[in-house]
Amino acid sequence: MSEMSSVTILYRPVAQKELDLIEQSGWTKFPPRLPEQPIFYPVLNLEYARQITVDWNVPAYGNGYVTQFAVDAAYLKKFPVQNVGGKGYDELWIPAEELEEFNQHIVGKIEVVEQYFQS
Template sequence: MTPRDHLTLWRSVGQGELDVVESAGWRAWPLPDQPAFCAVPDRRSAVRTCRERDVPAGGVGYVVRFEVARRFLDRFEPHPGTRPGEFEYRIPADRVAELNAHLVGAIVEEADYRGPVDDAEFAAAEAALGRPLPQAWRSYLRGPSWFRRGWPTSGTYVWLNTPHEMLGLHGAWAEATDTHPGIAIIGGDGAREHLVLDLRKDPAPVLLVDTDSPGWAGAIPQADDVSQLIHRIESGEFEFTFDAG
């Protein structure tokens, strides 16, 4: 089957539905408890639904991507979406098993969005750091929804940390954090690379450091400040810079 033989769709789901999909090996959708299973051919529409519906309802929401054979989707007329120029596919509940039979590859969790972080987390983190975190970072994580992890449209995988998770990483990386005074580990690539703030400076720059980094000298600039990082993540254009030059 060639790429022209299938279509990419996106769907916003809550934790319960994602858990069922995961238990099915990311290869099948559960039968819906509503008349139809809905998905959209536009990622932006799924993201908006996730942040406006699923995150407020459950504190977390996910945008998932999957491929479906066109020969199956061609049997259904797209319906107008909630905004002009948008549309969605509505698969009757009794046809979802057939939809599953026409999935191409695995269902992919593409983005994870979270609800507001409690002020107490920030207070505990700042007490441990002995320094305040940037107000822009606090505002972002205290907002109605924020990008927790996944692939922005740039295709770069990024993972952001809550203040509590940040403190856990500081504890696990204790010896190295001693060689990076003023560090705040706010994210990373989910592997060896940490996105960090240098809180000794105002505004605090966003830098990339490896788990084997001996100190600030080897840190690679990523953004002038956390506001710029947030803008790049929200716009989907964020990419890691690995060149110190």
């Protein structure tokens, strides 16, 4: 998690359908979670986001994108870092019902920083 003044840079691996919804928002918010998705989990480093994209999204959907975005650092303090399996596997767990509030704390635009396609 890198902090620049008052924001924290986070990453989120997404497939095309979610990316299309992000684009429809003007690149400013993530879409609501589906009923079977109780948490929204941005990750804290590019390498982990890349691994999820390549290992999960591309095989499952044929494509995958790594998004990067800044969030108000003070707001994020309410979410403890969750380590899910070793060094570098760090995420934040945002309850689905709090995603709209989370979106309001995104600073600037959500950007696609990497993209992958099934060969």
